[in-house]
Amino acid sequence: MLAIDGGDPIRRSPWPTYDKGAVHVHPDDEEAAIRAIRSHLYFRYDYRPEQETECGRFEAELCDYFGTRHALAVSSGTTAIALSIMAAGIPPGSLIACQGFTFVASPSAITLAGCRPLLVEVDQNLQLDVEDLRRRWSPEVKAILVVHMRGFAADMEAITRFATEVGVPVFEDAVPAMGAELHGRKLGTFGLAGAFSTQSDKSLNCGEGGFLVTDDSTLFARAVVLSGAYEGRVRRHFPDGLPPIGTDLDLPLLSFRMxxxxxxxxxxxxxxxxxxxxxxRRNYAYVSGELADVPGIRIRRPVEPGACLGEAFIFRVGGGLAEWFARALCCEGIDARNLGSGADTNVRVFWNWRFLFGDRTVPEIKALLPATSRYLEDAVDVPLSSSLTLEDCDHLIAAVRKIASRVGP
Known part of the structure; x- marks a missing residue:
């Protein structure tokens, strides 16, 4: 008997997630933070050369990791996106295309940069639908913000090809996908700039924070100033020459530093x-492989094998059963949510971004992206922390199979 019907649950211990403290922290990580605290040098711009500060060294190490010319550590992934847009010189008031399935930070960052989101459908695998983007295109659109949502790589080949065709830059919201690759290339390095988060359940977690990477030196210099490098401090980021901008007094100072x-x-x-x-990768491959043959569910597919981080297991259940399926998983001891549940204020679905829509009703908002609405209403999302054991994974597999047996093909 299912636990939702009064039977015994698959597991009784809490499902490991970041908000319960299930994060990967090594004693060396703790000691590093304590070392910085004991230094009494908390502000990134002090008497030391940039390359001797913690922020400067972190940025250099990020450049090595991503193979990019520049990296800038900032206060959040949201500010990393907004700084990228502002530093690229996208005119205020411009439309920026963005998919309807992403965290609310994506449209919020566009708004923070003084621009307006143009929402675009996602396909059945919850990726930005390039053909819908083409149908909605207008000269008012000055950039594309593509999101590698829930750690799955977007189809960057198709997106960058279309962007080249229409002559606009691509920004990557790689906030949920640090370390994932597509065609052997790290996500966040395909566009003009890539933005990442170091908050909550991300690959690197310091509670808050983020960074951007880019090969564009002018964009980088402008982002440095905007982030809070005042009174000539931008020059510290260019020890071998002058920054490729005029006076730093031409830009506002937004204090988005790390x-x-x-x-x-x-x-x-x-x-x-x-x-x-x-x-x-291990946990996701194991779970998705063991559940690939389960009738009644459709597992989200990456654009190419392995092109995902593995931080979330998403599948679709038809027949209006997704909300019940998610509740049933929770009763079995597995954290899960129906992404498009009408009883949930999940801010990863576009109809809950009320700040964009004024007094429109939810049905009216959903009608703007009907395919996305349908796919999200059918989607069940299970978080997969890197701290999961194989026993945890077996509990998830057993719970999905148990519940799916009630759904049928």
Whole structure:
């Protein structure tokens, strides 16, 4: 008997997630943060050369990891996106295309940058639908913000090809996908700039924070100033020459900097990132492989095998049963949510971004992206922490099979 009907649950211990403390923290990571605290040098711009600060070293290590010319550590993934857009010179008031399935930070960052989101459908695998983007295109659209949502790589070949065709830049919201690759290339390095988060359940976690990467030196210099490098401090980021901008007084100062304590913690975590990524990949491959033949569910497919981080297991259940399926999983001891549940204020679905729609009703908002609405209403999302054991994975597999047996083909 299912637990939702009064039977015994598959597991009784809490499902491991970041908000319950299920994060990968090594004693060396703790010591790194304590070392920075004891230094009493918390502000990233002090008497030391940039390359000797925790933030400066973290940025250099990010450049090595991603193979990019520049990296800038900032206060959040949201500010990393907004800074990328502003520093690229996208005119205020412009439309920026963005998919309807992403965290609310994506449209919020567009708004923060003074622009307007143009929402676009996703396909059945919850990826930006390039053909719908083509149908909705207008000269008012000045950029594309593509999101590697829930750690799954978007079809960057198709997106960058279309962007080249229409002559606009692509920005990557790789906030949920640090370390994932497509065609052997790290996500976040396909567009003009890539933005990442170091908050909550991300590959690197310091509670808050983020960074951007780019090969464009002018964009980088402008982002540095905008982030809070005042009174000539931008020159510290260009020790071998002058920054490729005029006076830093031409730009506002937004104070989106990262501090030294977070940078120290992240530097230590970055050294162990490959092992954390391997755990994500192992767990996702195991779960998705064991459930591939389950009738009644459709597992989200990556654009190419392995092109995902593995931080979430998403599948679709038809027949209006997804909300019940998610509740049933929770009763079995597995954290899950129906992404498009009408009883949930999930801010990963576009109809809950009320700040964009004024007084429109939810049905009216859903009608703007009908395919996305349908796919999200059928989608069940299970978080997969890198701290999951194989026993945890077996519990998830058993719970899905148990519940799916009630659904049928």
């Amino acid at each position: 501090d030294e304590i977070r940078a120290a913690l992240l530097r230590s975590e970055l050294a162990r990132l490959p092992s954390r990524l391997e755990l994500f």
